Structures are given as C-alpha cells and as structure tokens.
Amino acid sequence: MPIYAYECARCGEAFETLVSSSNTDAPACPACGAAEVKRLLSAPTIGGGVKAATQRARSAAAKEGHFSNYKKSELKGKL
Numbered sequence: 429m430p431i432y433a434y435e436c437a438r439c440g441e442a443f444e445t446l447v448s449s450s451n452t453d454a455p456a457c458p459a460c461g462a463a464e465v466k467r468l469l470s471a472p473t474i475g476g477g478v479k480a481a482t483q484r485a486r487s488a489a490a491k492e493g494h495f496s497n498y499k500k501s502e503l504k505g506k507l
C-alpha cells in the first residue's frame with residue numbers, strides 16, 4: 429500500500445497514512461478529526477522522511493504476512 433501525506437485544511441496538522449487501493453477516501457485529521465484534508469504531492473517528510481516511512485510500510489507488510497515491499501534480493505533468507 430502506498431503511503432500518502434496529508435495536511436489538514438482546518439488545523440494544519442500534517443500526517444501520513446497508508447492508503448489501500450480499495451479505499452480512496454481521504455482519512456480524517458488525527459489531531460482535530462476534520463475530514464477536510466488535502467493530499468500532499470511531495471514525498472512524506474514527517475517522522476524521519478521517506479526512509480522511515482518505507483521502513484514502517486515494510487514492517488506493516490511483514491505483520492500482514494507478505495513481503496511485497498521488499499526487493500527480490502532482500503527476500504533471500506526471509507522465505
């Protein structure tokens with residue numbers, strides 16, 4: 429699942445979230461609960477940047493029991 433960065437239109441809170449392809453609804457702001465959030469087109473720079481976001485996506489994928497976020501070379505020894 430891709431990670432999208434959002435910014436709340438009401439309070440300005442910036443956050444990022446995993447969005448599944450089956451769910452295209454924008455998430456609610458975690459700070460104020462507003463539904464008026466806009467998706468940021470730039471790569472997420474919150475919480476350590478893209479590397480950290482990738483890491484989170486990978487650990488989430490690992491929890492779900494698949495390794496789609498890993499490169500082929502990284503799968504060696506994991507399966």
Ligand SMILES: [Zn+2]
Pocket residue numbers: 436437438439440441457458459460461462
């Ligand atoms: Zn907000």
